[in-house]
Amino acid sequence: MIPEIQQLAHQALLAGELEQKQALSKQLGAEMDALTPTPLSRGEGLSGAPLSIESIDHPGYPQQLTFVEPHLVPKRGAGSDAGRIHLFHAIAHIEFSAINLALDAIYRFPEMPIDYHRDWLKVAQEEMAHFAMIRERLRELGSDYGALPVHDGLWAMARKTDADPLARMALVPRYLEARGLDVNPGMQKRLREAGDERGVEILEVILRDEIGHVGRGDYWFRHLCRERALPPEGTYRELVDQYAKQPWHGPFHCAARRQAGFSEDELRSLGCSGEE
Numbered sequence: 535m536i537p538e539i540q541q542l543a544h545q546a547l548l549a550g551e552l553e554q555k556q557a558l559s560k561q562l563g564a565e566m567d568a569l570t571p572t573p574l575s576r577g578e579g580l581s582g583a584p585l586s587i588e589s590i591d592h593p594g595y596p597q598q599l600t601f602v603e604p605h606l607v608p609k610r611g612a613g614s615d616a617g618r619i620h621l622f623h624a625i626a627h628i629e630f631s632a633i634n635l636a637l638d639a640i641y642r643f644p645e646m647p648i649d650y651h652r653d654w655l656k657v658a659q660e661e662m663a664h665f666a667m668i669r670e671r672l673r674e675l676g677s678d679y680g681a682l683p684v685h686d687g688l689w690a691m692a693r694k695t696d697a698d699p700l701a702r703m704a705l706v707p708r709y710l711e712a713r714g715l716d717v718n719p720g721m722q723k724r725l726r727e728a729g730d731e732r733g734v735e736i737l738e739v740i741l742r743d744e745i746g747h748v749g750r751g752d753y754w755f756r757h758l759c760r761e762r763a764l765p766p767e768g769t770y771r772e773l774v775d776q777y778a779k780q781p782w783h784g785p786f787h788c789a790a791r792r793q794a795g796f797s798e799d800e801l802r803s804l805g806c807s808g809e810e
Contacts, residue, residue: 539651540566543641546658547634550594552669555633556662562640562655569648587642589696593634593689598680600629612724615682618733619677622668626679627716629740631663631688632747633658635706637691643699646754660743667736674732677772687726694777700758704773707751714744715790745793752795765802 539562546558607624611617636658640651669679691710694700718741725733758768774781788806792798 539569540641540644543637546594547590547637547641548594550596550673552630552633552662552665555594555637555658559637559655559659559662563659566648566652566655580608587644587696589693590638591693592686593638595630595634596680597669600680600683601686602683604685604687606683608682609766611687612721612728612730614728615675618725618728618730619672619675620682621725622675622733623677623679623682625721625737625740626672627663627684628688629661629668630679631686631710632661632711633686634662635776638696639699639706639755642696643702646699650754653754657750658746659746664736664740664743667739671733671736691777700762700764700769701753702754703751703758704770705777707748707768708755709774709778711744711751712749712791712796713792715787715794716743718744718790719787720785721725741790745790748791748794750796756795767797772792782790 542558542562542565546555546562549555549558557628569729608620612621639654640658643650657690672678672681688710691705692702695705718737721735722737722741725731725737736777755770756766758764759769760775786801786806788801788803791804791806792801
């Protein structure tokens, strides 16, 4: 086994700039390519030896960011350049946070099969591409990432679920990222009405990729439920009720959730019909 994988994931997680994360993720991919797809045994790390996992209160972000309480973050809009800057800045922060969440999924749960780690490295790399597109759009509008304050709500959920990959898969990809599927069409509509076709194109790419990310979370959530002989739907509801302050609120993008692996029973419980 290659002992550098978890160390590289940790370094990438703590790196503050996109270019650093990209370089380290490329190294991560090379190290993973050298491994066989044989699942690792429980309690053993990627090096085949027990590992100590560090609790991380603050992952790597660009130094120019200012963190504030969520209610102090500017409201998102799309009807003016200023409003779109607020919107794209919020999306940029979501995407950068998603990079950290994917890298932490690799670093924090080394006992998971190597295919799990490959999946989340691919997710991290796609999130990096999303962030780069959104940042370019911000710059075209005369702003940049870090120009507005942000909050750490996404990472707060990572801290809550850092002891168990089952809770992490339920609450990050299957809950938080699934909410991203739900709100994407509304943001596209607002941008289209504002004439921002480039913004719409970017959000279409993000929606397509995020369906896959939620799908990977769904796959590994169900994998862990099978290992533990737990019912997926009931376990998911219990975990969301336990960890999320506002567990169920629409609107829901039923078709995207269906593509990502949500069962028909789950979709019906959200008010989705079979045709949506």
